[in-house]
Amino acid sequence: MATLKQIRQRIRAAKNTQxxxxxxxxxxxxxxxxxxxxxxxxxxxxxxxxxxxxxxxxAGELPxxxxxxxxxxxxxxALVLITAERGLCGSYNTNLLKTAQxxxxxxSTEKTLVSVGKKGNxxxxxxxxxxxxxxTVPTAGADLSDAVTLTNTISEMxxxxxxxxxxxxxxxxxxxxxxxxxxxxxLPIEPPQLEEGEAAAQGKEYAFEPKPEDLLTLLxxxxxxxxxxxxxxxxxxxxxxxxxxxxxxxxDNAGKMIGELTLTANxxxxxxxxxxxxxxxxxxxxxxx
Numbered sequence: 001m002a003t004l005k006q007i008r009q010r011i012r013a014a015k016n017t018q019x020x021x022x023x024x025x026x027x028x029x030x031x032x033x034x035x036x037x038x039x040x041x042x043x044x045x046x047x048x049x050x051x052x053x054x055x056x057x058x059a060g061e062l063p064x065x066x067x068x069x070x071x072x073x074x075x076x077x078a079l080v081l082i083t084a085e086r087g088l089c090g091s092y093n094t095n096l097l098k099t100a101q102x103x104x105x106x107x108s109t110e111k112t113l114v115s116v117g118k119k120g121n122x123x124x125x126x127x128x129x130x131x132x133x134x135x136t137v138p139t140a141g142a143d144l145s146d147a148v149t150l151t152n153t154i155s156e157m158x159x160x161x162x163x164x165x166x167x168x169x170x171x172x173x174x175x176x177x178x179x180x181x182x183x184x185x186x187l188p189i190e191p192p193q194l195e196e197g198e199a200a201a202q203g204k205e206y207a208f209e210p211k212p213e214d215l216l217t218l219l220x221x222x223x224x225x226x227x228x229x230x231x232x233x234x235x236x237x238x239x240x241x242x243x244x245x246x247x248x249x250x251x252d253n254a255g256k257m258i259g260e261l262t263l264t265a266n267x268x269x270x271x272x273x274x275x276x277x278x279x280x281x282x283x284x285x286x287x288x289x
Contacts, residue, residue, distance in 0.1 A: 004272065007265040011258055018254035024088065025247035028240050032176060035141050035237035039173055039230075046230045053216075053223050066159040067189045067220045076110040078132070078163040079103065080154060080186065080228075081124075082170040082235040083117035085137050090246035092171065092179065092239050093119045099181035100169045104129070112163065114154060116142075116232070132157070141236035147229035155224065158187040170231040176241035186227065189220055 002010075081100050083093050097120065104111055112130045115121035121134045133153055138146070154166050166187040172180040 002264075002268075004265060004268045007261055007268060011261045011265065014254050014258045014261065018251055018258065021247045021250040021254060025244055025251055028244035028247055031140070032237065032240035032244050035233070035240050036173070038141070039233045039237045042230055042233050046226050049219075049223055049226045053219060065217055065220055067155065067187060067224060069158075070188045071164045074109055074164040076112065076163045077107060077165045077167065078112050078114055078154065078157060079183075080114040080116065080150070080166065080168045081120040082137075082168075082231060083115070083120035083123075084239045085118045085139070087119070088246065089239050089243035090249075092242035095179070095181050096120070096169060096171055097123050099183060100124075103167070103169065103183045109164075114150075114157075114166075116150065116235075132162075137232075137236070142229075142232035144229060147225060147232055150232075151221075151225045151228045154186065154228075155221070168228070168231055170235045171238035173234045173237035173241065177245050179238035179242060184227075186224065189224060 079100060081096065083096050087093065100120070112132045113120070113124055115124070115131050115134045117135075117137045121131055125131055135146070135150060157163050158166055165185065167183055168186045169181065169183045172182050174180055
C-alpha cells in the first residue's frame with residue numbers, strides 16, 4: 001500500500017494537472033465561441049452560393065471549363081485532409097484519420113495527400129503515403145488567405161494533370177460535443193442539378209445576364225473557394241469544441257481522483273495515528289507489569 005507521502009505527492013500532481021486542463025478548457029471555450037460565430041456567419045453565404053450555382057447550372061448547358069473536366073480514365077486521386085496541429089482534443093483527430101484511412105483503402109488508383117494540419121501529415125507520412133503538399137493551421141483558425149492558398153494549390157494539381165480528381169476530408173461542426181467527419185468530392189466540380197419539379201417547388205425563376213454559361217465560368221472558381229473555406233471554418237470549430245469537451249472531462253476526472261486520493265490519505269493517516277496510540281498504550285501496559 002502507498003505511504004502517506006506518496007499519496008500526497010499524487011494529490012499534488014493531480015491538482016497541477018487539473019489546473020492545466022481547466023485553463024485549456026477556458027481557452028478552448030473562448031476560441032470555440034469565435035470559431036462558431038465564423039461558421040454561422042459564413043454558412044448563409046455558402047448556402048446562397050450553392051443555391052445560385054444550382055439555379056445557373058439548371059438554366060443552360062455546362063460550359064467547357066478546366067474545373068469541370070471529368071476524365072474517363074482516373075489514374076491518380078488526391079485527398080485533402082484537414083486535421084489539427086496539436087493533440088489533446090478528444091477523438092477529433094482519431095475520427096478524421098480513421099475516416100481518411102477507410103476512404104483511401106477503397107481507392108484502387110494511385111493516391112496522394114494534401115495535408116492541412118500536422119497530425120494528418122505525421123500519421124500518413126509514417127505509413128508510407130505520398131504527401132505532396134503540407135500546410136499548417138494557425139492557432140486562431142484558418143482565414144480567407146489560407147483558403148485561397150489551398151484552393152490555388154489543388155486547382156493547379158487538377159488542371160495541370162497531376163491528379164484526375166480531388167476529394168476533401170474534414171469535420172462538419174454540429175455542436176461542441178458532436179462533429180461529423182465527411183469526405184466530399186472537390187474536383188472535378190459537379191454543379192448541383194435541379195431535380196424534375198424542384199424548380200417549381202422553389203417558386204423562384206431568374207433571368208440571367210450574361211448567359212448562364214458565362215456566369216458559371218466566372219463562378220466556378222469562387223464556388224470551389226467557398227467550399228474549401230467553409231470546410232476550414234467547420235474544422236476549426238470542430239477542433240475547439242472537441243478540445244473543450246475533452247478538457248472539461250479531464251478536469252472533472254482529476255477532481256474525482258483528488259477526492260478519492262484525499263479520502264485514502266485520511267484513512268492512511270488515521271490508521272497511522274491508531275497504530276501509534278496502540279503502541280503507546282502497549283508500552284505503558286508493559287511498564288506497569
